[in-house]
Amino acid sequence: MKKLINDPKNVVNEAVAGFAAAHADLVRVEFDPVFVVRADAPVSGKVGLVSGGGSGHEPLHAGFVGLGMLDAAVPGAVFTSPTPDPILAATKAVDGGAGVLHIVKNYTGDVLNFETAADLVSADGLEVRSVVIDDDVAVKNSLYTAGRRGVAGTVLVEKIAGAAAERGDTLDAVAAVAEKVIANVRSMGVALTPCVVPHAGEPSFTLADDEIEIGIGIHGEPGRERIKLEPADAIVDRLLASIVEDIPFVAGDTVLLFVNGMGGTPQIELYIVYRRAAEVLAAQGIEVTRSLVGNFTTSLEMQGVSLSVLKLDHELTALWDAPVQTAALRWGR
Amino acid sequence: MKKLINDPKNVVNEAVAGFAAAHADLVRVEFDPVFVVRADAPVSGKVGLVSGGGSGHEPLHAGFVGLGMLDAAVPGAVFTSPTPDPILAATKAVDGGAGVLHIVKNYTGDVLNFETAADLVSADGLEVRSVVIDDDVAVKNSLYTAGRRGVAGTVLVEKIAGAAAERGDTLDAVAAVAEKVIANVRSMGVALTPCVVPHAGEPSFTLADDEIEIGIGIHGEPGRERIKLEPADAIVDRLLASIVEDIPFVAGDTVLLFVNGMGGTPQIELYIVYRRAAEVLAAQGIEVTRSLVGNFTTSLEMQGVSLSVLKLDHELTALWDAPVQTAALRWGR
Numbered sequence: 001m002k003k004l005i006n007d008p009k010n011v012v013n014e015a016v017a018g019f020a021a022a023h024a025d026l027v028r029v030e031f032d033p034v035f036v037v038r039a040d041a042p043v044s045g046k047v048g049l050v051s052g053g054g055s056g057h058e059p060l061h062a063g064f065v066g067l068g069m070l071d072a073a074v075p076g077a078v079f080t081s082p083t084p085d086p087i088l089a090a091t092k093a094v095d096g097g098a099g100v101l102h103i104v105k106n107y108t109g110d111v112l113n114f115e116t117a118a119d120l121v122s123a124d125g126l127e128v129r130s131v132v133i134d135d136d137v138a139v140k141n142s143l144y145t146a147g148r149r150g151v152a153g154t155v156l157v158e159k160i161a162g163a164a165a166e167r168g169d170t171l172d173a174v175a176a177v178a179e180k181v182i183a184n185v186r187s188m189g190v191a192l193t194p195c196v197v198p199h200a201g202e203p204s205f206t207l208a209d210d211e212i213e214i215g216i217g218i219h220g221e222p223g224r225e226r227i228k229l230e231p232a233d234a235i236v237d238r239l240l241a242s243i244v245e246d247i248p249f250v251a252g253d254t255v256l257l258f259v260n261g262m263g264g265t266p267q268i269e270l271y272i273v274y275r276r277a278a279e280v281l282a283a284q285g286i287e288v289t290r291s292l293v294g295n296f297t298t299s300l301e302m303q304g305v306s307l308s309v310l311k312l313d314h315e316l317t318a319l320w321d322a323p324v325q326t327a328a329l330r331w332g333r
Numbered sequence: 334m335k336k337l338i339n340d341p342k343n344v345v346n347e348a349v350a351g352f353a354a355a356h357a358d359l360v361r362v363e364f365d366p367v368f369v370v371r372a373d374a375p376v377s378g379k380v381g382l383v384s385g386g387g388s389g390h391e392p393l394h395a396g397f398v399g400l401g402m403l404d405a406a407v408p409g410a411v412f413t414s415p416t417p418d419p420i421l422a423a424t425k426a427v428d429g430g431a432g433v434l435h436i437v438k439n440y441t442g443d444v445l446n447f448e449t450a451a452d453l454v455s456a457d458g459l460e461v462r463s464v465v466i467d468d469d470v471a472v473k474n475s476l477y478t479a480g481r482r483g484v485a486g487t488v489l490v491e492k493i494a495g496a497a498a499e500r501g502d503t504l505d506a507v508a509a510v511a512e513k514v515i516a517n518v519r520s521m522g523v524a525l526t527p528c529v530v531p532h533a534g535e536p537s538f539t540l541a542d543d544e545i546e547i548g549i550g551i552h553g554e555p556g557r558e559r560i561k562l563e564p565a566d567a568i569v570d571r572l573l574a575s576i577v578e579d580i581p582f583v584a585g586d587t588v589l590l591f592v593n594g595m596g597g598t599p600q601i602e603l604y605i606v607y608r609r610a611a612e613v614l615a616a617q618g619i620e621v622t623r624s625l626v627g628n629f630t631t632s633l634e635m636q637g638v639s640l641s642v643l644k645l646d647h648e649l650t651a652l653w654d655a656p657v658q659t660a661a662l663r664w665g666r
Contacts, residue, residue, distance in 0.1 A: 002525040004565040004602040015601040018608030058600035192335040232337040264597040266633040267391035268348040269337040275351030291355040
């Protein structure tokens with residue numbers, strides 16, 4: 001294992017400390033328990049948004065804390081759900097009097113620990129609602145999941161729900177917007193290489209030199225099938241076919257196309273993938289009106305990519321375009 | 334070699350096509366010869382900024398085309414200088430009547446081809462000036478260089494000179510600002526793994542499982558020394574000591590600290606590195622007032638990092654903070 005780390009036990013705390021130092025204009029960090037919170041939290045009268053999950057998917061979630069997106073992010077150990085304690089603390093820290101929305105990826109540990117935290121804080125009279133993201137069409141159930149997994153579509157949920165909260169929507173309305181994104185986004189990924197969890201020290205799985213894993217999870221958990229390496233265009237066609245047929249997306253739809261790098265993929269490859277995906281959608285009469293390309297929901301240094309497609313309407317488009325000021329997404333104002 | 338590509342010969346053209354499709358609001362692309370140009374170019378009365386170089390360092394340079402930064406970027410083949418022809422075409426395309434600045438990384442091929450293009454276009458009466466970036470303190474001469482190499486400091490030159498051009502500075506003044514950044518920025522990197530150039534199909538060099546290369550170049554060319562893997566903090570201390578002693582940076586300086594991923598490094602590691610670098614500078618009385626962390630000058634999927642430190646004054650700070658609207662850097666407005 002070759003990594004730019006010190007003691008594997010300190011990876012998350014040291015990274016969070018570095019993140020907070022680099023982005024002191026946007027966030028502050030608490031260490032006991034660990035969470036990252038918007039610098040001006042709590043924002044009075046605004047619904048607070050809290051997300052979190054295992055570390056190793058950066059910039060998810062801390063990179064999305066700031067104006068127009070999350071109010072707090074709770075990082076667990078690498079690929080390990082955060083416990084209820086920091087979720088509870090983060091929820092209280094962002095309570096501006098309008099309630100708090102938990103944005104949870106569908107993994108058993110995440111769902112359970114966010115529920116526990118919500119129950120505890122609700123007992124104190126703070127109103128909490130939760131949405132669970134399950135955008136990955138690759139598998140129905142998985143190693144860590146009952147039902148589908150939550151993957152890169154999470155970024156789109158956090159951005160759009162964050163914009164709704166920022167414009168002053170009520171807790172019910174913000175939750176409804178988040179559910180609308182969840183209902184309209186689908187994702188699927190592919191891995192060319194595994195990744196190494198620091199405290200494990202070994203790759204989480206192995207792939208032969210000519211093999212790829214279609215439908216990979218963001219923790220390296222198995223996907224649909226292992227196949228021989230193919231040209232990028234053929235791989236994109238496989239992923240996109242599974243995504244498009246799922247909702248299904250149909251001619252006349254306008255969509256956001258999101259090409260997400262898994263962490264170790266050169267940017268040049270992400271754009272080769274984007275090119276093909278945009279062409280294929282256009283050929284089906286599906287119009288790409290917004291795009292996002294980059295490493296936004298990663299699996300440490302894994303090489304691979306996921307595609308997400310979100311069906312847009314006027315409201316979702318306007319909320320996507322609304323100003324955002326976070327470490328990893330920033331536009332407007 | 335496992336890559337998300339089609340025919341290795343088409344890597345750059347396909348990636349540029351994808352880039353242009355994803356960022357049609359910011360850029361347009363020409364294919365014969367290939368260059369990426371700001372959507373609203375030429376901007377009348379504004380100095381035009383053109384940079385370029387071998388591909389494989391994305392988002393450098395196309396990711397920095399847009400308001401407040403470059404007017405055009407000229408990508409060569411992977412790790413290969415662009416020929417004079419597309420540089421010439423890009424230079425003409427951004428001519429808004431106030432002259433054009435070429436921002437060139439110090440590699441023999443880049444310097445020669447930009448010079449040739451400048452000579453040709455000057456013969457047509459277009460005023461061109463050039464600046465050459467040589468921020469890498471690792472080696473004095475190298476495989477592809479007389480003198481020091483130009484590496485990640487290029488991003489800072491392009492951002493700050495771009496802001497000077499955007500505010501209406503003359504060609505001489507923009508060139509002077511660029512030279513001021515070059516005089517005040519120093520960089521050094523480390524590689525944990527090599528990368529594979531698509532048309533080569535093999536790693537450009539090899540490192541043992543417990544070896545790292547200190548002072549690596551952005552094309553995998555040799556650095557200062559190979560050493561055994563060390564904790565991140567020890568590696569940061571080595572890089573930073575070489576950078577700080579060079580100008581030297583001294584107590585009382587205010588600086589921008591830039592932690593640049595080489596493409597395949599997990600973001601969590603970049604922030605572990607940032608944390609240490611900021612601590613070490615603070616301990617020396619050097620105040621970090623601006624920061625940048627991410628994959629901005631890459632070597633395909635290489636794992637590693639470079640540190641850059643730029644000494645700031647009021648002017649450089651204001652130009653750094655000025656609005657920028659590019660695919661890879663975006664703030665303000």
